[in-house]
Amino acid sequence: MTALAGAFTLLAGGLVALSILRYVGDLLTPPGTTAPQRVPFAGGRPPEVHAWNRYHVRYYSMALLFLAFDMEMVFMYPWAVVFVQEGMKAFVEMLMFITILVLGILYAWREGALEWA
Amino acid sequence: MGLRGSARRTLGRLAAGAPARVFPLPGRGGGVGEALDRLSLDPRLRLVPSPRSANVLLAVGRPASRLLRPAVRVHDQASRPRATVWWLPPEEGSGEGGDLPREVDRLARRLVRLLGPAEVVRGGPQEAAEAVVRLHRELLSGARESEPEVLPDEEPNPWRGVGPHGQGGEGMMGGTPYGRPMAMTGADLRDGLQLDRLPVRLGPFFPPLPPGLALDLELQGDLVQEVTLPPNPFDRWAFQEDGWRGDPFAAALSEPVPVEELERARARHHLRWLARTLRLHDLSALAERSLRLAFSAAPDREREEAVRRLEKLLRRTRALRWATRGLGCLEGEDEVSGLGPVARAAGLEEDARADDPAYRELGFEPVVTGGGDAWARLLQRMREAALSLELAARAGDRTIGPVERVEGPRGVLAPGQPPPSARLLERVPELLPGLEWGDALTVLASLDLDPEEAGRGPLPEGSERTRQEQGGRDEAGSTGEAAA
Amino acid sequence: MTGGLLDGLAVVLFVAGGIYAAAVLDRLFGRLVTRRGAGADWGTLLAAPFREAALLLSQQRTRTERPDFEAWALAPALLAGLAMVAAGSVPLSPGHGFADSQGGIVLFGAAMALVMVCVFLHGWSSNSVPGMVGGYRFIAQALSFEMPLALVLIGVALPAESLAFGDVIRSQAGELAGGGGTRYLGQVGLWNLLRQPLGLPLYLVAALGVSFQGPLRIPDGADLAGGTRSEVSGAALLSWRLARAAVLVAVSAVGAASFLGGWSGPWLPGAFWTAVKTLLLLALMVASGHLLARLRLERFVVVSWAVLIPLALVDVFVAGITLLVEAP
Numbered sequence: 001m002t003a004l005a006g007a008f009t010l011l012a013g014g015l016v017a018l019s020i021l022r023y024v025g026d027l028l029t030p031p032g033t034t035a036p037q038r039v040p041f042a043g044g045r046p047p048e049v050h051a052w053n054r055y056h057v058r059y060y061s062m063a064l065l066f067l068a069f070d071m072e073m074v075f076m077y078p079w080a081v082v083f084v085q086e087g088m089k090a091f092v093e094m095l096m097f098i099t100i101l102v103l104g105i106l107y108a109w110r111e112g113a114l115e116w117a
Numbered sequence: 118m119g120l121r122g123s124a125r126r127t128l129g130r131l132a133a134g135a136p137a138r139v140f141p142l143p144g145r146g147g148g149v150g151e152a153l154d155r156l157s158l159d160p161r162l163r164l165v166p167s168p169r170s171a172n173v174l175l176a177v178g179r180p181a182s183r184l185l186r187p188a189v190r191v192h193d194q195a196s197r198p199r200a201t202v203w204w205l206p207p208e209e210g211s212g213e214g215g216d217l218p219r220e221v222d223r224l225a226r227r228l229v230r231l232l233g234p235a236e237v238v239r240g241g242p243q244e245a246a247e248a249v250v251r252l253h254r255e256l257l258s259g260a261r262e263s264e265p266e267v268l269p270d271e272e273p274n275p276w277r278g279v280g281p282h283g284q285g286g287e288g289m290m291g292g293t294p295y296g297r298p299m300a301m302t303g304a305d306l307r308d309g310l311q312l313d314r315l316p317v318r319l320g321p322f323f324p325p326l327p328p329g330l331a332l333d334l335e336l337q338g339d340l341v342q343e344v345t346l347p348p349n350p351f352d353r354w355a356f357q358e359d360g361w362r363g364d365p366f367a368a369a370l371s372e373p374v375p376v377e378e379l380e381r382a383r384a385r386h387h388l389r390w391l392a393r394t395l396r397l398h399d400l401s402a403l404a405e406r407s408l409r410l411a412f413s414a415a416p417d418r419e420r421e422e423a424v425r426r427l428e429k430l431l432r433r434t435r436a437l438r439w440a441t442r443g444l445g446c447l448e449g450e451d452e453v454s455g456l457g458p459v460a461r462a463a464g465l466e467e468d469a470r471a472d473d474p475a476y477r478e479l480g481f482e483p484v485v486t487g488g489g490d491a492w493a494r495l496l497q498r499m500r501e502a503a504l505s506l507e508l509a510a511r512a513g514d515r516t517i518g519p520v521e522r523v524e525g526p527r528g529v530l531a532p533g534q535p536p537p538s539a540r541l542l543e544r545v546p547e548l549l550p551g552l553e554w555g556d557a558l559t560v561l562a563s564l565d566l567d568p569e570e571a572g573r574g575p576l577p578e579g580s581e582r583t584r585q586e587q588g589g590r591d592e593a594g595s596t597g598e599a600a601a
Numbered sequence: 602m603t604g605g606l607l608d609g610l611a612v613v614l615f616v617a618g619g620i621y622a623a624a625v626l627d628r629l630f631g632r633l634v635t636r637r638g639a640g641a642d643w644g645t646l647l648a649a650p651f652r653e654a655a656l657l658l659s660q661q662r663t664r665t666e667r668p669d670f671e672a673w674a675l676a677p678a679l680l681a682g683l684a685m686v687a688a689g690s691v692p693l694s695p696g697h698g699f700a701d702s703q704g705g706i707v708l709f710g711a712a713m714a715l716v717m718v719c720v721f722l723h724g725w726s727s728n729s730v731p732g733m734v735g736g737y738r739f740i741a742q743a744l745s746f747e748m749p750l751a752l753v754l755i756g757v758a759l760p761a762e763s764l765a766f767g768d769v770i771r772s773q774a775g776e777l778a779g780g781g782g783t784r785y786l787g788q789v790g791l792w793n794l795l796r797q798p799l800g801l802p803l804y805l806v807a808a809l810g811v812s813f814q815g816p817l818r819i820p821d822g823a824d825l826a827g828g829t830r831s832e833v834s835g836a837a838l839l840s841w842r843l844a845r846a847a848v849l850v851a852v853s854a855v856g857a858a859s860f861l862g863g864w865s866g867p868w869l870p871g872a873f874w875t876a877v878k879t880l881l882l883l884a885l886m887v888a889s890g891h892l893l894a895r896l897r898l899e900r901f902v903v904v905s906w907a908v909l910i911p912l913a914l915v916d917v918f919v920a921g922i923t924l925l926v927e928a929p
């Protein structure tokens with residue numbers, strides 16, 4: 001079995017095992033919920049509205065910054081493998097790339113993209 | 118099916134040995150919080166943060182009418198198998214859980230009819246723990262059936278809209294899908310962005326909040342936009358004198374109270390508050406340590422040492438400091454004067470104990486921490502607890518009282534003045550908006566609010582003797598004026 | 602790098618044992634911190650996780666009024682699957698890696714990134730405010746720790762010249778496939794803990810984040826009355842707790858492999874050393890939960906981007922420079 005096939009087996013195994021566990025509990029203690037039981041818990045008073053709403057995700061600019069760094073990671077993975085062979089050239093190139101991105105973090109920090117409350 | 122039955126039985130027997138999962142429903146009565154804290158130290162049970170994980174619901178203390186329906190709703194939200202226990206701890210100063218006043222009795226009967234508790238326990242934490250554990254074992258081993266739901270099995274609202282299929286409606290709502298409307302838009306506090314404003318009704322039995330406090334929040338994202346306080350479930354109408362009975366600090370207004378007892382009560386209060394706060398910050402092991410210190414029978418010196426060590430530990434592991442620094446700043450003399458630890462944490466050096474001769478003999482000096490934020494208040498209360506234990510160790514036979522102003526654990530208690538919790542409760546709607554949810558709860562916890570104390574109203578104008586003295590002084594004053 | 606079914610079974614047993622050890626350690630540290638006396642009552646301590654599992658299985662699995670059923674069911678199952686993939690990408694002993702692929706580090710990073718989806722779905726699908734807030738919070742937390750996590754693993758990949766965990770371990774044991782291997786501060790094989798000192802602390806912070814443990818227990822925090830698990834009970838809660846513990850074990854195993862030398866160690870078989878080192882990191886992370894308060898999310902995000910990522914970059918570049926200087 002190749003390693004990737006092994007990884008997929010483990011993924012599938014974990015998925016299946018815990019799905020079974022969830023429903024095994026149902027065999028032992030049938031769920032059968034009633035309407036008053038289904039009211040979301042908030043301390044004893046019923047909710048006015050559904051919780052699902054257009055949630056104000058204040059950290060969206062940080063998410064964009066993360067995207068930029070994620071693209072950098074894509075390049076760093078193969079870089080790490082060939083680094084020792086390529087030597088100083090590879091080091092300097094990556095250093096330049098990272099510096100540009102670090103400037104991005106500095107900008108975001110100063111603009112307050114990392115804080116939202 | 119035989120296999121299923123035997124599997125269930127084996128599991129049940131195994132599960133019966135686990136600590137009982139208890140969700141507390143605190144009622145009124147000054148000693149309820151303390152009784153619950155004592156109970157929570159029992160290793161055979163564990164208090165859980167949500168009724169979904171609970172087996173046993175523990176209603177403690179006397180019922181308040183505004184707490185009955187929330188209690189019933191929480192009861193129905195608990196997962197099966199469940200059972201309810203109603204525990205009446207002995208009232209302080211009135212012996213073993215005596216007869217309830219008539220008004221309370223009517224509510225009590227209604228509670229019993231609604232919730233149908235499996236057991237009513239009168240006694241101390243030991244008896245209550247026994248009852249809870251017994252119920253837990255019976256439920257899990259199958260010897261006792263789970264309690265059914267109390268409320269009828271009806272959907273909250275029919276799915277209703279405008280069109281023939283129930284669809285359509287105003288704006289974002291489109292009727293009431295699955296029984297409830299959707300949130301409507303509103304402008305954000307700071308930048309005016311029009312997104313959904315979520316009204317959240319946190320009830321009296323929400324564990325992260327101070328026990329008994331109900332809040333109506335408007336959230337946008339996880340930032341609090343607006344806070345409204347619904348009517349206090351503990352608002353007094355019938356129990357004014359009752360509320361302060363058994364409170365050693367209020368008693369010092371009218372009779373001599375040993376300094377040792379007073380300071381021990383203060384230390385216990387602060388350590389119990391610390392346990393609640395630490396639990397809010399996910400430090401449940403340290404919270405238990407703090408509770409054990411609060412109720413330990415060890416000599417005061419040892420306990421003082423232990424409190425100081427705990428304070429040092431909390432200071433050295435910076436995480437709690439980072440979590441509370443800079444939140445909920447309350448400074449300014451007019452705002453916080455008379456609010457005890459809150460005032461002293463803001464840098465005001467005021468303590469009613471400094472005026473008393475007994476304390477002056479002991480060389481009492483108020484502890485002051487500057488900063489006014491939640492971290493300062495935490496340090497302040499820990500240091501005051503340590504100081505109280507030190508004073509209690511050295512107090513000997515000294516007594517304090519009767520005095521005009523008493524330094525209670527939350528602030529100054531004086532006849533005719535509203536209790537400190539009432540003043541703090543008023544400040545809540547202006548302190549919380551703009552804070553993130555977790556920060557808002559941290560600030561609330563750092564204020565040490567007690568809605569029950571706030572609901573008790575101003576302290577009675579003293580005992581019979583003090584009233585007579587007051588009457589005498591009034592007479593002398595009026596004759597003096599008449600003469601002049 | 603391939604393995605038979607026995608190796609797969611070994612991974613499963615390893616994770617299961619790790620979950621049990623995490624539960625016992627949690628209680629043990631709780632008792633130590635409470636000063637309740639840990640010496641007595643080992644029987645209760647060791648049986649407690651099983652009793653708790655039995656209790657959860659005997660409870661009813663409640664639901665809310667209008668949840669997203671499929672997502673709610675998927676969340677714990679997918680979390681467990683991802684944890685198994687992560688744990689499997691580490692070879693437990695030389696030559697016995699079940700999922701020890703050429704791109705093990707990438708696979709691990711991908712699995713840990715998807716954890717974000719699981720936790721969000723778990724909180725959001727219940728259609729209840731505390732859960733939803735917990736889910737959205739975790740996204741902010743996850744976006745912040747992903748970068749330090751990925752960067753420090755790049756750092757350990759540099760001396761190994763490969764993205765496979767097996768090669769990372771071998772580079773620390775001085776047994777690189779190419780022969781002599783690069784010398785590193787004069788030593789051929791040295792634990793990455795010593796030659797990349799910034800690596801393990803940063804990795805532990807990120808590991809705490811991905812398993813939302815201890816100070817980073819933000820989506821399931823006490824201020825949300827349990828957060829994403831506030832509406833879950835019964836077997837569903839048991840699945841969630843098991844899955845989360847599995848993630849904890851997986852990140853401990855990967856940390857042990859990347860920084861503590863994995864299966865390398867004198868006299869005793871490799872599997873034993875892997876277990877011991879994993880247990881050590883597990884104990885560290887579990888203990889941190891009892892001593893450190895939960896951090897404020899905003900503070901963590903700022904610190905992560907402004908301090909942790911630059912430190913991780915320094916770690917990578919210093920490792921790179923050292924390699925170039927020492928290269929033959």
